[in-house]
Structures are given as structure tokens and as C-alpha cells.
Amino acid sequence: MANAFLTSMTDRLRKAALAGAAGLSLMAFVAGCNDYTSANPPTRATPGSVANPNPGPTGPTGPITSTLQGAILFAESEDDMTPISSPSFALNSVGDVQVFVGWTMLSGDHQAEVKFIAPNGNVFMAKTVDLPNTGKTTIGNASGTWVSFPVGGTMITARELTGTWKVEATLDDAAASSASGRLTLSPAT
Amino acid sequence: MGIFTLCALYSSRAQAAVLKRMFSGQTTIAAAATTRTITLPATIDLTKSFLVFTMSFNEADPTYAAVSGQLTSTTAVFRRNDQNATVVNIQYYVVEFFCGVKVQRGATNIPDTTMQVDVPITTIDRTKAIPLFGIRAPGPNFSRNDWAQVTFTSNTNMRITLDAVPQGTATMEWQVIEFQDATVRTGTVNFTATQNSQTATLSPAIANLNKAWLVWNHKIGDPHNLDRIGEKMIRGTITNTTTLTFDRDATGTVPAPTTINLTYYLVEFLDDTVTQQGIINMTTAQLSNTATITAVDLTKSIVLGGHMMREGRTSAVGTDNGGSGWMMLDFTSATQVRATRGTTLSSTSSMGFSVVEFLSTSPVCFDTAVNSSIAPGLRPGVAVFAGNANGDIFAFDSNPANATYGNLLWTYAEPVGAIDKRFGISAATSTVFVSSMDGCFYSVNSATGARRAWSGAGTFAGGSIPCSSNTNERLADTLAAAPVRHGPLNTVFVGTRNTSGNPWTEVENKVWALNSTTLACNWVFNGTCAGADGTTRVGMISNSPTLDIPGNCMYFTTQETLATDHTVFAVRTNTNGCNSVGAAGSLAWSITTVGATNLGSIDASPALSEDRCTLYVGTNAGAIYALRTGGAGCTGGAAGTAKWTTPYSTGTAGAFVETIWAQNSRLYFSQGNTVRRVDDLGTSATQRWSQAITGPAMPLVISDFNRLWVGSSDGKLHQLCADTATTPCVGSQIDVQSNVQSSSAAVVSSPTLDVTTCSGSPQTCTVFIGVDTGRIYGKRVPY
Numbered sequence: 024m025a026n027a028f029l030t031s032m033t034d035r036l037r038k039a040a041l042a043g044a045a046g047l048s049l050m051a052f053v054a055g056c057n058d059y060t061s062a063n064p065p066t067r068a069t070p071g072s073v074a075n076p077n078p079g080p081t082g083p084t085g086p087i088t089s090t091l092q093g094a095i096l097f098a099e100s101e102d103d104m105t106p107i108s109s110p111s112f113a114l115n116s117v118g119d120v121q122v123f124v125g126w127t128m129l130s131g132d133h134q135a136e137v138k139f140i141a142p143n144g145n146v147f148m149a150k151t152v153d154l155p156n157t158g159k160t161t162i163g164n165a166s167g168t169w170v171s172f173p174v175g176g177t178m179i180t181a182r183e184l185t186g187t188w189k190v191e192a193t194l195d196d197a198a199a200s201s202a203s204g205r206l207t208l209s210p211a212t
Numbered sequence: 213m214g215i216f217t218l219c220a221l222y223s224s225r226a227q228a229a230v231l232k233r234m235f236s237g238q239t240t241i242a243a244a245a246t247t248r249t250i251t252l253p254a255t256i257d258l259t260k261s262f263l264v265f266t267m268s269f270n271e272a273d274p275t276y277a278a279v280s281g282q283l284t285s286t287t288a289v290f291r292r293n294d295q296n297a298t299v300v301n302i303q304y305y306v307v308e309f310f311c312g313v314k315v316q317r318g319a320t321n322i323p324d325t326t327m328q329v330d331v332p333i334t335t336i337d338r339t340k341a342i343p344l345f346g347i348r349a350p351g352p353n354f355s356r357n358d359w360a361q362v363t364f365t366s367n368t369n370m371r372i373t374l375d376a377v378p379q380g381t382a383t384m385e386w387q388v389i390e391f392q393d394a395t396v397r398t399g400t401v402n403f404t405a406t407q408n409s410q411t412a413t414l415s416p417a418i419a420n421l422n423k424a425w426l427v428w429n430h431k432i433g434d435p436h437n438l439d440r441i442g443e444k445m446i447r448g449t450i451t452n453t454t455t456l457t458f459d460r461d462a463t464g465t466v467p468a469p470t471t472i473n474l475t476y477y478l479v480e481f482l483d484d485t486v487t488q489q490g491i492i493n494m495t496t497a498q499l500s501n502t503a504t505i506t507a508v509d510l511t512k513s514i515v516l517g518g519h520m521m522r523e524g525r526t527s528a529v530g531t532d533n534g535g536s537g538w539m540m541l542d543f544t545s546a547t548q549v550r551a552t553r554g555t556t557l558s559s560t561s562s563m564g565f566s567v568v569e570f571l572s573t574s575p576v577c578f579d580t581a582v583n584s585s586i587a588p589g590l591r592p593g594v595a596v597f598a599g600n601a602n603g604d605i606f607a608f609d610s611n612p613a614n615a616t617y618g619n620l621l622w623t624y625a626e627p628v629g630a631i632d633k634r635f636g637i638s639a640a641t642s643t644v645f646v647s648s649m650d651g652c653f654y655s656v657n658s659a660t661g662a663r664r665a666w667s668g669a670g671t672f673a674g675g676s677i678p679c680s681s682n683t684n685e686r687l688a689d690t691l692a693a694a695p696v697r698h699g700p701l702n703t704v705f706v707g708t709r710n711t712s713g714n715p716w717t718e719v720e721n722k723v724w725a726l727n728s729t730t731l732a733c734n735w736v737f738n739g740t741c742a743g744a745d746g747t748t749r750v751g752m753i754s755n756s757p758t759l760d761i762p763g764n765c766m767y768f769t770t771q772e773t774l775a776t777d778h779t780v781f782a783v784r785t786n787t788n789g790c791n792s793v794g795a796a797g798s799l800a801w802s803i804t805t806v807g808a809t810n811l812g813s814i815d816a817s818p819a820l821s822e823d824r825c826t827l828y829v830g831t832n833a834g835a836i837y838a839l840r841t842g843g844a845g846c847t848g849g850a851a852g853t854a855k856w857t858t859p860y861s862t863g864t865a866g867a868f869v870e871t872i873w874a875q876n877s878r879l880y881f882s883q884g885n886t887v888r889r890v891d892d893l894g895t896s897a898t899q900r901w902s903q904a905i906t907g908p909a910m911p912l913v914i915s916d917f918n919r920l921w922v923g924s925s926d927g928k929l930h931q932l933c934a935d936t937a938t939t940p941c942v943g944s945q946i947d948v949q950s951n952v953q954s955s956s957a958a959v960v961s962s963p964t965l966d967v968t969t970c971s972g973s974p975q976t977c978t979v980f981i982g983v984d985t986g987r988i989y990g991k992r993v994p995y
Contacts, residue, residue, distance in 0.1 A: 100711070100712050100713070101711065101712045101713025102712045102713060114866070114867075115813070115832055115865065115866075115867075118711040118712060118718060118752065119689075119690075119711045119712070141583075141959070141984065142957075143925075143957030143958065143959065143984070144957070145583060145957075145958070145959070145984045145985055145986075146582055146583060146601070147583050147601055147984065148583065148601040148602075148630045148649075149582065149601065149602050150629075150630070171689075171690075171711075173632070173649055173690050173692065173709070173711075175711075175752065175754075175771065176692050176709055176752050176753075176754030176755075176771060176815050176867075177632045177649075177692050177754070178585060178586065178632055178633070180754075180815065180866075180867050181754075181815065181816075181867050181868075181869045181870065182585070182869065182907045182908075182909065182925055182959060183866060183884075183885065183907050183925075184907065184925070184959065210865075210866065211832065211865040211866045211867070212865060
């Protein structure tokens with residue numbers, strides 16, 4: 024059996040190898056583990072804002088002060104970067120969820136690490152984004168950037184990883200300046 | 213206005229420990245020697261290895277009898293402070309893991325001016341960590357400075373506390389061991405001068421006594437009782453699921469009785485590790501005795517006592533000789549444990565021991581640190597390739613015959629975006645092809661981890677690492693589909709996942725045909741090699757194209773934006789491919805409907821029948837269509853028309869996972885929290901069976917075993933009966949589950965089979981699976 028068995032499995036392996044989210048009304052500004060509701064709802068973001076496409080600064084040049092407050096906002100797509108409240112998306116109706124990551128009182132060059140944490144608590148994806156001194160997007164009092172979170176057609180939809188996802192952002196590795204927000208992915212309808 | 217709730221509680225990220233190997237033996241620190249060095253048979257990874265040992269001697273001066281031990285990557289070294297004629301007998305175990313255990317170690321001096329030292333340690337999870345140590349203080353008596361209480365005062369600090377300053381500098385060699393798939397709870401127990409026994413009550417109760425291991429240490433307060441050794445030595449036992457008992461034989465009276473301050477660490481393993489506990493008593497005349505245990509695998513088991521792994525209780529008084537209570541423990545057979553002491557001192561003694569057997573259903577595992585729930589890539593018998601959601605790419609030695617089995621072979625050095633689907637692996641060209649969510653495409657030398665080419669320099673010119681949104685670097689907004697290589701054409705095909713915004717939209721998708729060696733563009737379906745868009749509305753491509761190599765045809769599926777968007781495409785991979793006239797890269801046919809039914813979005817790759825005449829397409833609406841390919845020699849109808857009179861419907865919306873496994877008219881697939889087998893009957897389809905499984909991955913089917921395996925989102929690898937016609941299933945075979953992670957929420961990938969590992973009678977093989985906790989595990993199948 025062995026040879027035929029291995030041959031058949033090899034064939035199967037070869038064949039296998041060959042085969043091979045929207046609007047926001049606000050939002051909350053958050054810092055640490057406390058919940059804050061912004062007294063000044065953010066204005067509509069500039070459509071088409073995307074994460075800085077160019078290699079970023081080599082390190083933070085601006086101060087991180089104790090007054091920094093992080094903001095995590097969500098929008099459904101790059102075509103409509105209007106922040107939405109209670110972000111919730113059905114798996115079959117979303118491509119990329121747009122996530123705004125920003126901080127108040129932010130100046131200078133910075134970097135942020137953005138973690139997308141699955142409902143089971145495991146970090147599904149992490150990205151480092153640049154927050155250069157110039158070119159940041161401003162929403163309300165927060166300056167930052169939009170980050171794409173691919174959902175449609177990814178393993179998230181294939182494996183139906185539904186539930187409440189958490190987005191955590193940390194500025195320049197400083198835990199004190201972290202921010203977080205949540206979004207809900209629901210089964211295909 | 214929404215308010216976010218923060219600080220959600222997350223499940224633990226449990227990581228099953230997988231033993232790599234264990235070295236054990238008996239040795240001595242001989243008379244006139246202060247050190248004994250054991251050369252290990254192989255170089256070990258110190259971050260995943262620990263040393264435990266027990267010992268016996270007949271000596272009252274700790275200068276000659278207090279022993280510490282420590283590992284280097286090639287040795288185990290045992291030391292005492294000075295030599296005399298005393299011989300110290302040692303039983304040691306060096307335990308190395310592939311993963312699931314993290315170890316840090318050090319040697320800390322305790323000067324003669326202090327009783328307490330804080331030792332900075334790398335951040336630990338105190339709910340999973342224990343300290344093990346040996347301390348050797350200068351003599352001349354076993355007294356207050358020869359015992360130490362060791363606690364974690366924070367996640368980064370270990371505190372060593374004696375009851376008196378050493379008489380000279382004492383040295384503690386220590387290890388902090390984190391069992392990532394275990395819980396550790398700790399507590400303190402104090403003895404007043406007249407107490408012989410103390411208990412600790414556990415709440416909640418121990419879940420399983422056969423997975424509990426009691427570790428403990430203590431300091432003693434005996435300001436004057438230099439010769440009452442029995443007051444100082446403690447036996448610890450797990451009495452029942454809610455009680456730990458610590459006791460001693462001799463209780464001080466006057467002039468200054470001994471107090472005890474004890475810290476215990478109760479380890480409860482959550483993985484396959486099992487434990488046993490027992491007691492070995494000795495009469496006043498016995499130097500050793502044995503206890504019967506349930507049979508263990510001696511290559512995976514350790515046996516230890518209490519404080520410093522060696523302490524039991526003794527009735528000895530009138531002496532400082534610790535040899536009647538500190539004992540050496542070993543296995544005389546798979547079913548017997550022996551305790552040996554260096555002297556009786558005409559005293560009774562009693563040892564509470566634990567046997568820990570590091571069992572695992574995984575023969576090997578690798579650590580990628582971050583979500584790695586895509587099926588691992590494989591060069592059979594050589595290496596496993598893993599990518600994770602950070603974009604890290606790793607190669608691990610997967611050859612069990614190698615000394616470096618399980619070791620990291622290389623890490624790709626350059627930043628790459630998250631990886632969402634399988635790698636393309638070409639053994640012929642020793643290349644790993646990587647589609648990244650950063651939109652760029654990479655080829656990596658599978659032997660060295662060096663970059664061969666990338667889209668920013670091979671497909672385009674002038675790009676610079678790291679990949680950016682510059683259109684001279686990336687092929688798309690994101691690449692989610694696994695690449696597929698056409699060997700005869702030396703071409704790799706990459707489908708794009710353009711979503712919206714700049715510079716592409718969700719209907720400006722393409723399939724790139726790139727030279728496998730250079731990644732130079734051969735042609736682009738629905739675009740140009742310069743990156744311009746074509747004129748066909750092509751939605752996001754979520755999974756790899758499917759190749760009909762003899763037919764020079766490629767099939768792929770897409771999402772739709774408008775109901776009129778076509779979502780199944782056949783493209784010629786060579787001139788006049790797809791059994792029709794046209795150039796390479798041209799469209800042979802595409803469809804948006806079957807009959808009057810709109811197919812809708814399709815994420816899963818189409819699957820080709822073995823005769824290449826039928827294309828099985830699983831739609832996101834939960835239906836399977838059997839489409840005629842119109843290939844050479846195929847009959848029954850035109851390309852793109854339905855073979856079945858009605859499609860098969862699962863009745864549940866949701867994308868099929870990766871693709872359908874089509875074999876001999878049997879279709880195996882995962883969709884909608886269910887794994888199914890559906891049979892193609894020619895003009896219709898019928899479901900043979902279905903099995904509910906949470907978040908199933910694509911199944912791996914091995915007909916010769918009449919089994920299929922599917923990872924799930926419940927931390928398991930499920931083994932299902934494939935139900936081939938010749939070997940029907942029985943009830944007990946329907947769904948046999950094997951824990952990959954103790955966490956019931958871990959996402960387990962589709963398995964990848966290494967055919968070179970198949971052996972034995974009955975035959976078993978190793979499959980590799982990725983988990984979103986960042987681990988790659990091997991599993992022997994069938995199980």
C-alpha cells in the first residue's frame with residue numbers, strides 16, 4: 024500500500040497546493056482602561072485618507088504627555104470615511120473596515136502599534152503605522168491616521184470569526200498612551 | 213453616540229507544552245571534588261529547558277552537602293561550596309521542550325550582610341510560573357541560612373528570603389519556569405514552634421488530581437536549635453482536591469523552637485501532561501524504599517520531592533546532618549519510584565513525591581508568536597514554513613532525524629504585511645511565494661530565507677522595502693489569495709483583493725501571471741503589466757486560482773458588487789487554452805448566473821474534477837454549482853453551464869472555506885459551521901453526511917485512511933470518517949477530536965500532511981497545523 028498510498032497523497036497535496044464595515048457618529052475617546060465620551064464629536068474625516076504610504080520616521084520626535092487621549096474610530100469603507108457609532112458589520116457586507124487611530128495633543132513624529140484582537144482574545148493582526156508630524160488626519164481633537172482592517176474574503180469571513188473584536192493602539196510603545204475600541208462582526212446574512 | 217467598553221476579559225492564551233527530549237541519569241560529586249559537570253548528548257535551547265535533580269548524602273556541614281545545579285546549552289553543572297570526603301549522589305533530569313515552556317535562570321549571590329535579595333527577572337505570568345532552585349551557603353550547620361523562601365513579588369521580581377544572613381556569601385542557582393498551558397496558584401503556610409502539621413485549603417478545588425504538581429519552598433527560624441534537623445524538614449502532599457498538607461516529625465520545645473514560613477506553588481496542567489503523587493516511608497533501618505506508581509514513559513517523566521525538589525520529613529534529632537531527610541528520587545522501573553537517603557540516623561523518614569509525565573499528542577511544535585491560523589507550508593521532510601498575522605515568515609526544521617528538529621531554521625528579515633492565506637511552496641525551485649495583505653508579493657529562498665524577488669523590484673522597478681501603497685511596488689490594495697504556481701510555464705499566478713478608494717476599486721481586480729524566478733510580469737488578466745486597469749469588472753479575489761495544467765486553463769472566483777458582475781472566470785494560461793482560441797491571459801468564459809439564478813459573491817476557490825470536465829463552485833450564499841468546463845474531451849454542454857439540474861444548497865449563508873476537496877465525485881468541504889460530504893451523482897448532488905463543527909477550516913482528506921481532518925475554532929483538530937464506499941464508517945469514527953490547545957476558543961488551521969513522515973503498522977503520518985495563538989503543532993494521524 025505504501026507506494027500507492029504516498030503517490031495518491033502526493034497527488035492530493037499537489038492538487039491542494041494548486042487550489043491553493045461603515046459611518047460613525049462618534050465615538051469615544053479613550054485612554055487607558057477608562058471610558059470617555061467626547062464632549063466634542065469629531066468632524067467628518069477627509070475622504071480618501073489612508074495610512075501614510077511612505078516609509079515613516081525613524082522614531083518619535085514629539086512629546087508624549089500625560090494629557091494625551093487616544094481615539095479609535097471606525098468607518099465602513101475608504102469610500103465613506105464617516106465615523107460610525109456602534110460599529111457592527113455582517114461578514115458578507117464588508118470589505119475593509121477603516122479604523123482611525125489618533126491622539127489629542129499629538130505633535131511631532133510618532134509611530135503606533137495597532138492590534139486587532141479577535142473575540143477569543145488572541146491577537147489576530149498587528150500593524151505598525153507612522154504618524155508623521157505633517158500629514159496626519161484630524162478628527163475632532165485627535166490627530167492620527169486611518170488604518171485598513173481587511174475582513175471580506177479573508178480568513179475572518181471564512182472561519183466566521185464573529186463577535187466583538189477589540190482594536191488596541193499604543194503610541195510609541197508607551198502603554199500609558201494606549202487607546203482601544205471595539206467593533207462587532209456578525210454572521211453572514 | 214457610542215461608548216466603548218474597555219478592558220474586556222480575554223480568554224487565556226494557552227499553549228500546550230510539547231516535550232522535545234529528556235536527558236536523565238545519576239552522577240556524583242565525588243570526594244575531594246566541588247563540581248560535577250555532565251556533558252549533554254545534544255545542545256539544548258536554554259529558553260525551553262530546565263534542570264531538576266534530587267540528591268542524597270551523609271553530611272552535617274552544608275559546605276559539603278548543599279548543592280546547586282544549573283544548565284548551559286551543552287552541560288549540566290552541579291556545585292557545592294567546598295570539598296571533603298563526602299560524596300553527594302545526584303539524580304538529574306534535563307527536560308527540553310519544543311514549545312509551551314519558557315525558562316529563565318540565573319545565579320544570585322546572597323552576601324553575608326543581608327537576608328533578603330530581590331532578583332529582577334524578565335516579565336512572567338505569575339499564574340503560570342514556578343521557581344526552582346538550589347542554595348549553597350557556607351557551613352558549618354544546616355541552619356537558618358540554608359533554607360530559602362522564594363516568592364514572586366511582581367511579574368518582574370523574584371524575592372529570596374533567608375531567616376539569617378549567611379556565614380559568608382551564599383549562592384542560589386535558580387530557574388523560573390513558565391508552563392504556558394497550566395495554571396499556578398500560590399499561597400503561604402506558616403508553622404509556629406509547636407506545630408507539626410499545617411494545611412492549605414484550596415478554593416476552587418483542584419480540577420484533576422492527575423494533573424496537579426505541588427512545588428514548595430520554605431525558610432526556617434531556629435535561632436538556637438542547631439542540632440534539631442527534624443524540625444526543619446517538611447513533607448508536603450496533596451491530600452485531596454481541596455487540601456494541601458505540610459508536616460514534620462520533630463517539634464521544637466526549648467530553648468528556641470523552629471518556625472517555618474513556606475510558600476507553595478500548585479501547578480495544574482491543562483495540556484496532556486499528567487501527574488501522580490505518592491508517599492514513601494522509611495523505617496529507622498531503611499536507607500531506601502519504593503512506591504508503586506501507574507506505569508509511566510520513563511523518557512518523559514520526572515520524580516521530585518519537596519523543598520529544593522529533595523526534601524521529605526525525618527524524625528532525626530540531635531544532629532545537623534540533613535542526610536536523613538533530603539533524598540534522591542529515581543525510577544527503578546516504569547511502575548516504581550525509589551527514594552534513597554544518605555543516612556538513617558536511626559530515624560524514620562517520609563517523602564512526599566510527585567511524578568510529572570510530560571505527555572503530548574503533538575510530536576513537535578514551533579512558535580511563531582502571533583496568530584498563525586493559516587495552514588503551514590511544507591517542504592516534506594525538510595522544513596515547515598509558517599507565516600503569521602504580523603507578516604513574520606519562519607522556517608522550522610521538520611526532519612525528526614535531525615538534531616536540530618524543531619529548531620528555527622530562518623526568519624525572513626524584511627518587513628512584510630500580514631499573511632492571510634497559504635504560502636505557495638515550490639520544491640523544484642526552493643521557493644516560498646508569499647501573498648501579503650500589504651499588497652506586495654514576495655518570493656523567498658526556502659533554504660536560506662533570503663529574498664529572491666518582490667513585486668517592487670521584480671514586477672515593477674524602483675520600489676523599496678518596505679512595501680508601501682506606491683503603485684510601483686504593490687500588486688493590489690491587499691493580496692488575500694494564496695498564490696499558485698504553474699510549473700511547466702514557470703509562472704506563478706496571483707489574484708488581487710482591491711477594495712475601494714485609491715488607487716483601485718473593488719471591481720478593478722486582476723490576476724497577475726509572474727515569472728516564478730524573477731517575478732517579472734508575463735501578463736495580467738484585466739490589466740497591464742504596468743499596473744493599468746482592464747475593462748472587465750472583476751471583484752475581489754479571495755482565494756487562489758485553480759489550474760488545469762494540461763488544459764492550459766485557469767479558473768477563479770470573485771466577489772460581486774453589482775448583481776450583473778461575473779464571479780466565475782476561465783482564463784487561458786497559454787495560447788488557445790481552455791479548449792478555445794485566444795492568447796495567454798485572455799478570457800475564455802465567465803458567468804454571473806446559472807440559468808436564472810445569480811451566483812453572487814464567491815470567496816472559495818473553484819474545485820476541478822479529476823477528469824477536468826466539472827468545476828465545483830461553492831458560493832457565499834451556501835450553494836454548490838457543478839459547471840461544465842468545456843475542456844477537451846468533455847461532453848454534455850457548453851462551458852459554464854450547469855451539470856446538475858439544481859444546485860446543492862447547504863441551507864446556510866456563508867463562504868466556503870478555501871475550496872472544495874473534490875475526489876472521485878466526492879466533495880468534502882467546510883461551510884457554515886458544518887463539514888459535509890456531498891456526492892456528485894452526475895445530474896444531481898446528494899449529501900452523504902454532515903457534521904457540525906465550530907468555525908471549521910478546509911478539510912484534509914486521506915482516502916487510504918478513510919479519514920479527513922479539519923481544524924476548528926474550538927481549539928481542536930477533528931478527525932472525521934470520510935466514508936469511502938469500501939470502508940463505511942461506524943459511529944465511533946464519526947468525529948474523534950484531539951485537543952490542540954486547551955483554550956476552547958483557539959482557531960486551528962487546516963492540516964498540512966508531510967508524506968515523508970508516514971510510518972509504522974498501522975501506518976500513521978504527521979500533519980502540521982497552525983493556531984491563532986501563534987503555534988504550529990505536529991500531530992500524528994490517524995489517532
